[in-house]
């Protein structure tokens with residue numbers, strides 16, 4: 001505040017700055033790769049090829065992207081209401097439970113066109129319930145959402161261990177997992193869907209859930225910026241007292257926001273369970289709920305940004321596996337390092353490059369907009 | 374003549390808005406220099422340039438005869454410039470001393486900083502009569518005291534120029550008088566004071582010279598002794614301004630809004646309103662007078678449904694509301710009550726929303742936002758453009774965030790929204806706080822027009838003049854109680870003063 005910084009033009013803020021942040025993150029990682037005696041350019045090449053070029057690579061990348069989109073949207077929606085939803089992990093787990101329950105109870109009796117929406121809805125509602133309880137506690141009891149959502153992650157994890165090792169354990173199974181879900185509730189692979197249309201792509205875990213993710217992005221956009229509920233959510237997020245003055249029911253808005261936020265996280269189960277594992281396994285959420293926070297942050301809480309950030313993290317997840325293969329001295333943990341750097345530069349230090357960049361742009365732009373005479 | 378501060382050809386644009394155009398200004402040492410101008414004229418921008426918070430696009434700043442380059446507020450402080458912002462920048466959970474120390478803590482254990490700061494603080498409060506307890510928590514201070522802390526902070530580095538941006542906007546008249554005493558002492562000590570205010574009476578009372586800005590330009594400098602409020606108002610607005618309200622007698626009709634034995638006790642059990650009775654009829658304005666903090670805010674917020682009344686009842690356009698009904702602002706609004714809140718930043722606006730979104734705040738469920746299920750941004754945009762044109766909001770840009778409008782124009786956004794809904798009952802709090810004379814004239818005219826159209830209006834204001842010139846009847850609050858309601862024809866400053874001090878109407882009359 002004490003240094004006068006000219007405002008950054010919108011395009012620079014939205015496009016240039018994130019790219020610079022990204023470069024900075026990769027640059028530091030490159031130095032580290034150099035330090036452990038490998039060629040960073042070569043490593044980057046391997047990652048890019050692994051994520052986008054090698055046969056099936058892109059499919060894997062988009063499969064991971066799908067997960068990040070769901071959890072990113074979940075965190076972002078809550079952010080719009082100034083709620084910090086750290087519970088994506090637990091909500092996604094319970095989403096898996098919801099999908100499985102829908103599948104086992106009703107899915108077996110119904111044909112796919114009915115069974116699939118039902119199972120998807122099951123995931124959404126179950127995740128929503130896991131989000132709405134902390135939302136209710138925050139709105140009505142003042143229990144801090146950060147604390148309760150973290151607690152609910154543990155609750156969800158314990159509950160799933162109990163269920164998968166007990167009541168829901170597949171008969172005769174040694175490892176904690178359910179039986180295969182009803183065939184009619186499984187989501188088709190993207191490769192299988194595209195083949196009749198004449199596109200022959202390599203089979204990968206990428207499945208119809210990717211389309212659900214795109215749909216969720218559209219729903220998110222319309223909800224936040226084009227509905228009355230979205231207006232209420234943003235009002236409560238920006239100025240709770242003004243929202244109250246404007247006749248918005250603050251508590252109810254918080255509760256509804258957390259329900260939908262949890263629902264988005266729950267949809268992760270459509271990708272991992274309905275689309276890939278085809279049964280509920282332990283810990284299928286694998287940290288996507290937490291990374292969703294970084295995705296939402298990088299994506300500026302906007303669906304397009306979230307998609308791009310999710311794609312980046314998806315590519316890192318996939319390309320990182322490739323690194324592990326190709327280099328002796330580089331392990332999977334390298335990906336965590338890169339992720340960490342990206343989060344550091346585009347999250348915590350997001351505005352480090354803002355002032356110098358703004359000054360530079362102001363210098364170039366100024367002559368065009370002459371100081372008034 | 375000894376010039377303390379001089380600006381030469383200073384210009385500054387925000388995008389297409391030219392906030393300052395070739396500003397020239399000379400401030401004499403040891404004088405109080407007023408700056409006046411319409412809302413959005415560029416006064417705050419100019420002060421922020423001097424204080425290093427904005428950087429001028431072109432032009433020079435001379436300080437003590439030397440050209441200086443002010444790149445940050447740290448630079449400004451070093452050059453001896455201090456500023457008190459309209460919105461205070463204190464840490465409420467710190468003591469006065471700790472707030473004054475901020476930035477000059479001195480050492481890990483704070484020992485040097487604390488001792489020096491305490492000495493400096495005591496010295497300043499002694500010399501300039503800035504009475505405040507160094508060990509009190511800022512959150513326990515009232516607005517006037519907080520402002521003194523801000524002044525001490527601004528002066529602690531030995532400021533030779535002190536900038537005050539609308540300091541009296543938030544003060545009671547008594548607090549304002551105390552502030553002016555302090556400013557006079559400062560002037561006599563050789564400090565130059567730059568004072569921004571919209572109140573011409575303050576300019577006439579306390580300044581030595583005054584500069585007038587209009588639409589980003591400096592349009593004149595006057596010696597205060599050689600000018601009049603009328604001339605200043607005309608210079609500001611560029612046309613003749615009616616400084617007095619032209620109010621025709623009211624034609625009150627049916628009772629639209631009434632309170633019976635209304636009481637409000639807060640969550641801590643403190644009784645804030647007790648046994649309030651009044652009626653407001655269609656076509657009249659009931660003013661609420663009182664020293665600030667005697668229940669006006671609580672009354673407004675209770676009537677608007679933002680707090681729950683704890684005893685008694687209200688009758689709003691025929692609907693009975695009692696303590697048992699859990700009212701909320703939605704219910705009250707739907708009954709046909711409009712509300713201009715006292716504090717536009719906390720309640721009236723969402724500062725990070727665009728103007729067009731703020732223009733439907735509270736009306737998001739009506740067809741102003743579109744007739745279908747989804748928002749219709751064409752309607753929303755049109756609605757905002759129309760209201761901005763009708764209420765002369767500047768700049769008329771519906772896509773600008775509310776926080777980027779000048780204070781007075783923010784107020785006009787709220788006024789435009791609430792007035793044009795054509796409410797049956799209107800609750801109005803501080804309608805002209807921080808608003809320029811031209812806009813005050815306009816707002817007053819609109820209020821009277823609403824009244825004549827049959828609206829029942831309840832008006833709360835710290836400006837006694839505003840209450841006296843607009844109201845048909847005046848209710849006086851003291852200690853959360855209704856001291857009495859008198860006809861405004863019978864009201865003069867003295868009667869009201871006595872009532873505000875708690876004397877019952879019979880005794881006072």
Ligand SMILES: Nc1ncnc2c1ncn2[C@@H]1O[C@H](COP(=O)(O)OP(=O)(O)OP(=O)(O)O)[C@@H](O)[C@H]1O
Pocket residue numbers: 387390391392410411412413414415416417418419767768777778779780781782807
């Ligand atoms: N950060 C900003 N971005 C865009 N426009 C701005 C910004 N700050 C100020 N402006 C514009 O510059 C003009 C001058 O604003 P300024 O705040 O200086 O007015 P002012 O004279 O202090 O008015 P008021 O009496 O209402 O406080 C206004 O049109 C305002 O909308």
Ligand SMILES: [Mg+2]
Pocket residue numbers: 416417418779780
């Ligand atoms: Mg201003």
